[in-house]
Amino acid sequence: MPLTDARRWLVIGNSGSGKTTLARRIAATLAVPHVELDAVHWQAGWAANPRFLDDVSALTAGPGWVVDGFYPAVRPLLTERAEVLVWVDPPAALILWRVTVRTLVRRLRRTALWNGNMEPPLRTFFTDDEHVIRWAASTLRLHGPRVRAALAANPGLRLVRLRSAGDAERLLARLRG
Secondary structure (H helix, E strand, C coil): CCHHHCCEEEEEECCCCCHHHHHHHHHHHHCCCEEEHHHHHEEHHHEECCCHHHHHHHHCCCCCEEEECCCHHHHHHHHHHCCEEEEECCCHHHHHHHHHHHHHHHHHHCCCCHHHCCCCCCCHHHHCCCCHHHHHHHCCCCHHHHHHHHHHHCCCCEEEEECCHHHHHHHHHHHHC
């Protein structure tokens, strides 16, 4: 099956890589639903959704979708159901710049994220090991092994690795035909 005929897409990458923006654009191009796993996972007060696996299962039961994110609890399900795995993998310096700027802007503007959650105070960068900027820096090298495991679990899964904005634009142009 040509890549352009695929209807179930999984877009992964580090926080700040551009995966959500790209996933939205792919979904719009293919006219299929976009599922942002952060929005499904995080409930008010940054509480984890106890029905996360069931909710993701229901959201990806249909014939077409684009999911962004790769939470451990749903990796096997998404790996099994997806036809294409897009790995958004820009240089580490760009990822860290983007996640830092995005976090600062969200905090200063008090931007509501998923289910009313907001970025924590900036001082928590120094005190919280799970702060998004620190987390992004500590997880930069984890996606390679995750991609290899997904391909081993689903040999029919097609991999598209994007290293730049130009790569992403070429993929979208290909999908538009």
